[in-house]
């Protein structure tokens with residue numbers, strides 16, 4: 318449980334960033350408190366600096382929008398959710414209860430990549446397969 | 460419409476394919492891409508990609524995974540035929556077929572032109588050690604050259620890609636010089652005041668910035684390793700850049716960042732109007748109603764933008780008009796781009812008339828964090844922020860609302 322700040326120091330429409338690893342953003346969305354991982358799931362931008370509208374926050378860099386209740390993106394370019402964290406207020410102080418870190422994504426091992434070259438990629442056959450592998454972790458052996 | 464062919468398998472082409480499906484097109488979708496890669500993101504190529512951990516240097520290593528713009532699941536959903544590593548070489552008279560360099564052609568009812576732009580090159584021979592930075596393959600080659608110990612790097616051109624590349628090279632510990640022909644970097648994009656700020660970013664970041672001088676040529680020696688270099692290079696390795704004022708800058712690595720030219724050569728001989736880009740109306744529709752153009756290659760309503768955000772915004776309107784077979788919607792997007800240099804994030808939105816004046820609205824350039832607005836005839840027409848995202852978003856929204864209201 319990490320103390321954030323006094324409730325009155327986070328007025329509606331405001332946000333604050335916690336220097337945890339990874340950093341966490343805490344929002345007061347019109348009276349409801351939310352906490353999500355601060356770094357956008359798309360690229361390198363801080364959601365605590367985003368635009369808050371209702372329970373949606375828009376990323377300041379490429380305008381992906383996340384639903385603070387679920388962490389799910391509601392539009393591109395983000396395609397993955399951000400983690401959400403539980404928030405509580407104890408004696409007028411906001412606290413964040415960090416969710417267990419998600420499993421760290423590991424690159425797909427070479428032996429498994431052939432399975433993720435999608436059947437729909439056709440036409441230039443082997444070329445597109447090569448292409449796909451170079452962006453997913455195989456490739457160098459070719 | 461039974462078949463739509465998207466030519467160009469990058470950012471704008473992928474967004475067009477997504478829009479086609481999202482707007483209900485359930486016919487045959489063919490995507491032709493000259494590069495052998497599935498769509499990937501270019502902006503990181505001059506930023507994190509160059510500076511990422513050298514242990515990721517292997518092709519396909521961890522540094523490349525975040526570049527992918529799509530994944531297996533989405534590729535399945537799009538149900539498209541991907542012709543990758545294939546160049547379109549022409550359109551038949553009424554765009555009823557897209558001709559391919561492997562001799563095949565795709566008979567089609569509609570075409571989305573999304574062929575983007577290519578890095579401009581210097582005339583003359585192209586010795587080893589000289590790079591452009593547009594594609595993943597370019598970035599891999601540059602990164603490999605930069606991994607061979609401390610290098611003297613000369614970046615020709617002080618535009619965004621030149622500045623970002625210089626910043627990445629300095630971060631890697633190289634000795635970096637940027638040569639810019641204009642008196643200040645980024646003059647056409649940002650004007651003199653903010654150009655001067657960006658010149659300071661270079662100097663404070665440890666890059667030598669030489670302005671007001673062009674490049675006369677490249678010096679080279681026969682390289683002992685020339686057999687190992689790709690045959691697109693003439694024999695020899697670059698040794699120095701000669702400036703038009705006679706100065707000689709010793710160089711191991713040269714990055715040529717002198718802009719990009721739209722990829723329209725394959726449309727020569729068609730009835731499409733081409734003038735520094737494919738000429739479109741305000742709705743991305745070309746002179747043929749069944750051909751639309753999006754992204755860096757498209758000149759929409761007189762403007763050709765080379766920005767990531769326009770490449771993602773134009774396809775929705777273009778596809779709508781393609782499926783309607785006429786212009787039913789026009790583009791109202793506000794120009795926006797960002798750039799990361801020397802640890803500072805620059806964001807710009809709006810239109811900047813040449814004689815606009817700049818006012819600092821928040822923060823201060825000396826502290827490295829500020830919001831500046833461009834004013835013209837008593838109105839704010841554009842905004843530039845450096846590490847000041849919240850106030851920037853507010854102005855950007857106001858500008859966008861006003862632009863939409865004005866249409």
Ligand SMILES: Cc1cc2nc3c(=O)[nH]c(=O)nc-3n(C[C@H](O)[C@H](O)[C@H](O)COP(=O)(O)OP(=O)(O)OC[C@H]3O[C@@H](n4cnc5c(N)ncnc54)[C@H](O)[C@@H]3O)c2cc1C
Nearest residue numbers: 467469470471493501502547574575576754755765766767
């Ligand atoms: C290094 C770098 C950094 C950048 N950084 C930023 C940034 O920070 N912010 C920003 O706003 N923008 C940035 N941009 C610009 C942004 O990446 C472009 O605006 C965007 O990529 C345009 O997308 P596009 O799909 O229109 O064109 P492109 O990405 O150029 O793709 C066009 C594709 O079409 C293919 N093609 C060309 N001719 C043919 C043919 N005849 N047949 C088949 N295929 C063909 C090409 O091979 C290419 O794959 C950057 C660009 C680069 C290169």
Ligand code: FES
Nearest residue numbers: 357359360376379
């Ligand atoms: S970094 Fe958030 S949308 Fe791109």
